[in-house]
Amino acid sequence: MWRWFEQVSLPPESTCDEVLLQLSSSRPTSVPTLESVVNLGRSRLQTLLKILEVDGAIRAVKGGYLLADEGWTYDRDKAERLRRLRREESDQMLAFADRPGCRLRFLREALDDAEAEDCGRCDRCLGAVRTTDLDPELVAEAGRHLRAGDVGIEPRRQWPTGLDEPKGRIKPDAQARWGRALCRVGDGGWGAMIDEVLTGDRLLHEDMVRAVAGVLKRWDWEQRPGWICPVPSRRRQGLIDRLCSGLGQLGKLPVHPALVRIEDGGFQADQANSAHQVANV
Ligand SMILES: [Zn+2]
Known part of the structure; x- marks a missing residue:
């Protein structure tokens, strides 16, 4: 986590240059426009802009940002000093917890x-x-409670800003429906176990297939699904196939691989903001 904070608060030189290249000293560039060019999430981009602004490199104006100092350069010595200071601080935090x-x-x-x-x-x-000795019955009950909360996935209603096309509202008949997920990565229920499955450290277990079937069972369908369609994956096809066939057996549903990948772009997970994600589809 400290490394993450370090990356956000001390952006690398190449990222700063990438942003500065997009700015002019006469016409403001908006944050959504920057987002469509620079592959950073919104909050990280805004932190970077704030840092550059405090440093005098750019200026916030109505409609976005202007280049304020064309001669501004990245101060590598200062960045290195700050980085060292942050490391010392994080070492002290650890010492606070462990030192007698x-x-x-x-x-x-x-x-x-x-x-x-x-x-x-x-x-x-x-x-x-x-002490961390806990009543095993209580621990088991807490585990059951944490694993029973399905995660709703709300459909997007607007296209991301900063794109020439498409823009504005997504037509209702083109919007996705509500989705559901078993868990969030890293949550206290299935999160840790699923994380291990996704990284390949653990095999998909029947319990997890049953848990996904449970999510489907609790869904307030207008009509029960008639078949299963896997979404192709370049990294986890085996896992998806096992999950689909397991679900098919449990629910007595046929699996039809109706979707096929036709283009090899970058990985969607590497796109840090919505504008980049849309452009990558
Ligand atoms: Zn004391």
């Missing part, structure tokens, strides 16, 4: 307080020991 001794004293010493002394009140000073 009074916690308040540690903080005061980190802030150069010459009179820092043991506080007598923190868990270390009191010798308090926290």
